[in-house]
Amino acid sequence: MPSRTEVAKHNSKNSCWVVISGIVYDVTKLIDQHPGGANAILALAGKDATEDFDLFHSSDTIKSRPKQVIEIGPIAAGGGSSQPPPSPVASFIAAETSDSRETSLKMSAKLPLVACRSLQDFENTALQLLPERSRVYFHTGSETRSAFDNNRADWARLTFRPRVLRDSSKLSMREQIMGVHSTLPIFIAPTASAQLGNPDGELCFTRAAARMGIPQGLSTYASKSPKEVAECFQNDPERRGGALFYQLYVPKTKGNAKRMLAEAKSLGYKALLLTVDNPVLGKRDENDQYKELAALGPDDEKRPYATPPLPGEEPDVPRAIHDPTLSWDDLPWIRKAWGNGPLILKGIQCVEDAVEALRHGVDGIYISNHGGRQLDYAPSAVEVLLEIRQNAPQVFEKLDVYVDGGIMRGTDVVKAICLGAKAVGIGRGFLYALCSHGTDGVVRAIEIMSEEIQTTMRLLGVTDLSQLNLSFLNFSRFSQAKDIRLFSSKL
Template sequence: MAKTYTYEEVQQHRSPDSCWVVLYGNVYDVTSFLSEHPGGAKIILQLAGTDATEEYDPIHPPGTLEESLPASAKLGLFDESTLPKSEKSPEETGTTISPAQEQADDSPDNLDECLNLDDIEALATKKISRKAWGYYYSAADDLHSKSLNNTVYSSILMRPRVFVDCTRCDTSTTLLGHKVNVPFYVSPAAMARLGHPDGEAGIAKACGTYGAMQIISNNASQTVEQVVEGKEGQMFGWQLYVQMDRKKSEDMLARIKKLPQIKFICLTLDAPVPGKREHDERTKSGGGVGANLPVRSAVQQGSASTTKPHPEEKSARLEERLEGDDSAGGVGKALFAGTAPDLTWKTTLPWLRKHTDLPIVLKGLQTHEDAYIASLHAPQVKGIILSNHGGRALDTAPPSIHTLLEIRKYCPEVLSRLEVYVDGGIRRGTDVVKALCLGAKGVGLGRSPLFGNGAGGVAGVERVLEILKAETETAMRLLGVEHISQLGPQHVNARAVERDIFDGVGAVGIEKLGLWVRSKL
């Protein structure tokens, strides 16, 4: 019979000479693994002597433990009754840290009462942990870009037409040549299992119900194989964060090649280094996830509040200096471990061509100049996603609808050369329709599926998609439009937003820009 250990017994093994952790109700001796851990020994030692399941589980796909440790490392069972009281959700502790939490008394108590995406977020806020809320809600600095993402659509007005038969409405469209039933898709948002055990696979199941596309995050909390298993009829993309160790990315691309459900690679470019997400970073205090995540980066290390790493130091020297650095960011910061900040037009796309023949969609373009350069790389590049990373990278970066209007003004031919998608701040079906009217082929949802997952797993994500589909249909009908393909700029008045888009020295003619581009490539 397996031996059972108490919390106090496990606590006695917190040194490099004897390091134990508790995972999934079992006690493991990870002493021999300390020197092999990719994030360094110090990260494991921060968790030594504790039940690390809550920190470990959302970050590591199932099977990681068995692949990393020998069977002999499992020492026995853990007596959970001896474990100190676990972290409660913000609602349970009475800590109000968001507008949704401040209105918790008036917010819905179940999915049936949720009438819009704000209701879904409020319900999820009641249920998920503070660390999950901090990661999902957070954005860079003062949240200006996140806020503008949410509010900019209200400045675009609809132009409804009357005396039009609106009994029929078809929200289906094609994305990269593949039919989908709705024009919005799930953006590559990481760590779904922080909010609910259903995770990314549950989101995929909900997408199957509504015929929606899903881009699987490079930092998903489940393996890509687990997410797409049994979903042969669905459309997926896979997000790529290129790693400093290129071999890791190449190996992953080889795995992706074996999965026919994956139709394209989404190369993310809007966060070469992590932004400063203060709501996320604050969760590191009091045993929060930021201080203990078992990953660490040499280049994008710790909190953006620190300036310890000198930019001219070599990576090896950085690792030496950071070994003694106790600062830490939140979940978002930890997930950037190993991400390459040295991508360029000249080097990265040729490298990628050698390792995948899937279409490439570039995510994170925020200027018409970069959109134009991307169009020169067709047909390898099939699409672009206009995005400011949900306001999570550079605060005061423009909302994607600004960039879309820039493209319409300065280089509209991009819209015919590539499929152009937008994401960020989508809260209503009217937002979806406005983006489509202005030339977007598809509209991405980032936080909403995560909050839907937190509110009720698969059912919560399905409710998100159900609400948005119904609102999109209503908007189309009231515009007098039957098919997505019929939506156009004649259905909206965007003058109020057009006044705010870029109109500076860089807005050169396309002929001149083309010469500039060729000189740089």
């Protein structure tokens, strides 16, 4: 049994050991392959990494990487501490303990669930309650946050053109989303590391989706495994519908992608959301800064800054944590590995790629700028929908189009459908409900969206989603006058 003193000696990139739940692991071979980057592991080299591991990973993550993680054995009792002296900035970046987190929840002016009237209420509450580490991760955007901010702002630039004196007593909001029935034209968009906001993580989404009859997308980087989520979905005693979709980030070793797809298929995931907008990880300054501060040692500031490689001569592709070679040519083997279920490309951001997706025979496209976390100044969902509508309207006739990005109200959902989207994904809005109120919070958030969607439809004078079209929108705050005529209805 290795002692803590022995473990502490293996604290470099050449020999890296960590302790997880009392077991010592050699993770040296994993460092350069770790999806969260090498620094996430090196910051815990030679230490007990249990708390950090449990926040970001499911219980069977270690078993899924047998060639990169070597089990050394149980750690010996005693033998000294493997923890370094506290960093000079420890007070600034220290994560709250479970006890202090619980105390902060009890003492806070937490908005009661019955008083939550919008997704913004959940966001406001969650951002007050979350520890800094979680708040930064969930709220960060890329660089100037332009893409993040425009996601929401552009929905507000579209206004409605309602009809009156229409019988709105009976109404249907049901839709087929990626081949499955949904009670609403919305689904839970895949988000990573939900366990940072609630110990049950993505299982809160799963229960809520099953109980309210809408689909849930599960990220490759979910803190709960596909198996855990599938079992929760199947066994929820209050399930009244719903379905599971699997979001894939293609890893650098493509053979691992085939294994991941086979597992998702065997567990009953109905559609594949292939993420295509991340050949490299976006530059997320606030989150990157927090991680560097958290990893800062007591003497790090005194060390001379090492001269980096010449620009463009780095040994690897900077910020590439997935397969940077992924291209349109990879779609055939991905389609074959996935089988007959719907294949949706997630991350389409221009009309050219929408047309290319149509040419490659996918089942749908998912317009998304990754919540404003990838390319700064990326277009909003509204901009892309309008661009496709102007230049290639046939895309809407031949492909199912889905969107996410800044959707916080039922009015946003209805606007998206008027523009041609079949349904919308909601990520952060439901994530903040999970953070502030757990499963019940997500159920309540879905209920709020239902109320807002049907209220908007009735006030527009429509009773079925199929009746929504461009004529219900006013583009005067979005386009020049010459463009408005393109979208206006004819009397």
